Amino acid sequence: MNDPLPLAAGSPSWDWLIQDDRVHRTIYTDPSIFAREMNNIFAATWVYLLHESELPEPGDFRRAWMGTRELIVTRDEARALHVFANRCSHRGATVCREPGGKASSFTCPYHGWKYDNRGQLFGIPGKTAYGAEFKARDMHLARPAQVASYKGFVFATLNPDAPPLETHLGAAAPFLDEWIEHQGGADNIMVGGAQRFHLECNWKMVFDNAGDGYHVPFSHQSLLQMTNARYGGGDMSYFADADRSRMKLYALGNGHTVIDQRPDMYGNSAWEQQRPQPGREVFEAHVRATVADADAKRVLESAVGAGMNLNIFPNLLLIGNQIQVVQPLNAGGTTMHWHATRRRDADDALNTMRMRTQEDFPIMGEMDDAGNFEECHRGLVNFPEDEWIDISRHHETGQDVADEEGRIVGPVTSELHLRAYYAQWKRLMAAEPTLRASKSRIAR
Amino acid sequence: MKNDTATAASAAPRYQPASNYVDDAFYGWLNEVSLDLDAVTTQRTGRPDAALAAEIERLLTVESRLLDQHAYAEWLDLYTPECAYWIPATRPAGDPRAQITLEFHDRRRLLDRVARLGTGLAYSQLPASRTARQLSGLEIWASPGRSDEWRVRCNFLMAESRAGKRRVLGGWYGFVVRRVGDALRLAFKQVNLLDPDEPQGNNSFFL
Ligand code: FES
Ligand SMILES: [Fe+2]
Numbered sequence: 001m002n003d004p005l006p007l008a009a010g011s012p013s014w015d016w017l018i019q020d021d022r023v024h025r026t027i028y029t030d031p032s033i034f035a036r037e038m039n040n041i042f043a044a045t046w047v048y049l050l051h052e053s054e055l056p057e058p059g060d061f062r063r064a065w066m067g068t069r070e071l072i073v074t075r076d077e078a079r080a081l082h083v084f085a086n087r088c089s090h091r092g093a094t095v096c097r098e099p100g101g102k103a104s105s106f107t108c109p110y111h112g113w114k115y116d117n118r119g120q121l122f123g124i125p126g127k128t129a130y131g132a133e134f135k136a137r138d139m140h141l142a143r144p145a146q147v148a149s150y151k152g153f154v155f156a157t158l159n160p161d162a163p164p165l166e167t168h169l170g171a172a173a174p175f176l177d178e179w180i181e182h183q184g185g186a187d188n189i190m191v192g193g194a195q196r197f198h199l200e201c202n203w204k205m206v207f208d209n210a211g212d213g214y215h216v217p218f219s220h221q222s223l224l225q226m227t228n229a230r231y232g233g234g235d236m237s238y239f240a241d242a243d244r245s246r247m248k249l250y251a252l253g254n255g256h257t258v259i260d261q262r263p264d265m266y267g268n269s270a271w272e273q274q275r276p277q278p279g280r281e282v283f284e285a286h287v288r289a290t291v292a293d294a295d296a297k298r299v300l301e302s303a304v305g306a307g308m309n310l311n312i313f314p315n316l317l318l319i320g321n322q323i324q325v326v327q328p329l330n331a332g333g334t335t336m337h338w339h340a341t342r343r344r345d346a347d348d349a350l351n352t353m354r355m356r357t358q359e360d361f362p363i364m365g366e367m368d369d370a371g372n373f374e375e376c377h378r379g380l381v382n383f384p385e386d387e388w389i390d391i392s393r394h395h396e397t398g399q400d401v402a403d404e405e406g407r408i409v410g411p412v413t414s415e416l417h418l419r420a421y422y423a424q425w426k427r428l429m430a431a432e433p434t435l436r437a438s439k440s441r442i443a444r
Numbered sequence: 445m446k447n448d449t450a451t452a453a454s455a456a457p458r459y460q461p462a463s464n465y466v467d468d469a470f471y472g473w474l475n476e477v478s479l480d481l482d483a484v485t486t487q488r489t490g491r492p493d494a495a496l497a498a499e500i501e502r503l504l505t506v507e508s509r510l511l512d513q514h515a516y517a518e519w520l521d522l523y524t525p526e527c528a529y530w531i532p533a534t535r536p537a538g539d540p541r542a543q544i545t546l547e548f549h550d551r552r553r554l555l556d557r558v559a560r561l562g563t564g565l566a567y568s569q570l571p572a573s574r575t576a577r578q579l580s581g582l583e584i585w586a587s588p589g590r591s592d593e594w595r596v597r598c599n600f601l602m603a604e605s606r607a608g609k610r611r612v613l614g615g616w617y618g619f620v621v622r623r624v625g626d627a628l629r630l631a632f633k634q635v636n637l638l639d640p641d642e643p644q645g646n647n648s649f650f651l
Binding site for chain 2: 036098113192193194195196197198214221222223225226227229231232275276278279280281282335336338340342348349351352355356358359360363364367368370371372
């Protein structure tokens with residue numbers, strides 16, 4: 001494919017690639033831009049890894065990713081979390097070939113070097129063959145410069161100069177707090193399995209859509225028509241005339257955004273608007289029988305999504321009650337992980353209902369989105385002379401306005417989401433960040 | 445927007461067909477069947493006679509063919525009113541009460557899915573997936589303590605072609621087959637993909 005690129009000349013013009021109201025196709029298709037993203041974005045800023053509830057016990061581990069960098073996250077016997085590269089210090093083999101489980105140590109399957117579950121090297125077969133110079137080197141598994149948890153959400157970055165995680169989350173943190181509150185608090189959240197999807201498109205196709213209130217009545221009309229025909233309307237029908245709805249889109253700084261559906265979704269009763277999921281009648285009867293009237297609405301609504309699409313740049317999307325993680329694979333390939341959540345304080349009936357609710361959209365709606373993302377990517381690749389992606393919706397209507405808290409608030413169909421995250425993308429891509437991993441001994 | 449929901453009752457006729465059967469006992473039964481289908485055993489008790497085995501095999505053949513033909517209304521007619529369709533997200537299958545599945549449907553949500561595909565606006569199935577299923581290694585045995593119900597396990601390979609892309613999906617199916625009047629009906633289908641825990645492609649048709 002011929003893909004003329006300004007970057008090849010050596011001085012990328014980020015201002016040309018990312019303009020206020022349009023972006024260049026090559027940022028989706030060009031492998032050299034993707035490679036730079038893996039450093040400048042998926043290593044140089046905070047990247048979401050996993051939720052602490054996925055490692056409930058000492059000795060638990062799980063693979064996780066910062067873009068294309070594969071990591072192992074563990075909980076040690078003192079319950080501390082550790083994050084290190086899945087890359088043997090000897091000749092590079094992955095030391096862990098399982099997606100997750102329990103392990104007090106990791107033995108590299110190639111020559112048998114042994115690492116404890118903090119990634120510390122403690123065993124080398126035939127050690128006498130090594131000399132003083134070798135022994136002076138740091139040979140523990142590589143650790144990112146910074147790891148931090150915000151109320152159970154674990155992030156890492158290779159950038160020692162990245163601001164503290166809370167600063168990075170900034171105005172997104174209060175929304176994340178509200179999402180957590182909908183789940184009954186930070187300690188109440190338990191991840192209960194995942195659905196995973198492979199998409200043949202650039203990762204930003206997914207991120208673009210995460211704050212897109214414009215596509216709903218068109219892309220999801222099969223779902224809306226079905227819901228209307230079978231149940232007389234409900235879920236998501238308020239997107240039909242979205243700009244006149246009470247929903248709002250907020251740009252929260254640092255590339256984070258949120259679509260707040262709650263004014264409409266929870267206007268009357270989110271439970272009543274919900275499409276009937278398997279077991280709905282049994283569950284509702286159970287709640288009415290076991291919960292005081294005053295609490296019934298709250299319990300029923302806990303089976304329904306949190307009513308926001310909170311997008312933490314670059315890879316964490318909270319949608320409904322799910323924790324979605326975007327994993328870029330290459331310029332034209334992405335994996336999406338949809339982690340389902342349960343509540344520790346809930347009875348089995350509520351958690352069962354939550355599973356059925358969280359399965360609904362992936363098969364009823366997300367499949368159509370995924371098809372469109374892939375076709376967007378194909379379109380961008382197949383006609384290079386048509387260079388631009390338009391992101392100007394509501395750019396010239398004066399409806400995106402700054403509020404007292406420094407956020408920008410716009411109509412829910414505004415492409416403010418794209419403009420806001422691309423401003424952050426451009427800042428990060430133009431920077432020359434320091435990336436650092438440490439192989440030194442962990443202080444005990 | 446609906447503004448009149450304040451008085452809407454739980455089992456309002458708005459939700460048809462009513463789905464009162466998906467309760468804890470039903471889930472318990474599904475889990476028991478799921479374990480039995482995947483049991484490591486060389487001896488299944490209660491094997492059907494040749495005529496019944498042939499009848500069950502014909503039913504599964506028709507089930508596969510109707511899916512290949514996208515004849516979803518006819519396909520659903522092969523199922524009992526209180527049926528379940530389950531694609532676990534793990535191998536082996538976990539408890540669907542505690543774990544997300546790739547898909548778990550009662551009859552009502554199967555009807556939702558059929559209706560959605562029927563709008564002609566479900567873009568993930570425009571164009572539709574063409575499929576051809578091959579079933580093999582059929583095993584049939586009676587449900588414990590019942591003379592009108594059998595459990596079935598078989599492998600499947602499904603060739604799929606959609607929009608110029610070809611794939612092969614594989615794994616095994618589990619079924620519960622029940623005698624209803626003169627006919628045999630399917631009460632349960634479980635689709636155990638080879639790799640449900642790995643990222644999936646566009647499986648927006650029925651597996
Ligand atoms: S590569 Fe790991 S021990 Fe040799
Ligand atoms: Fe969508």
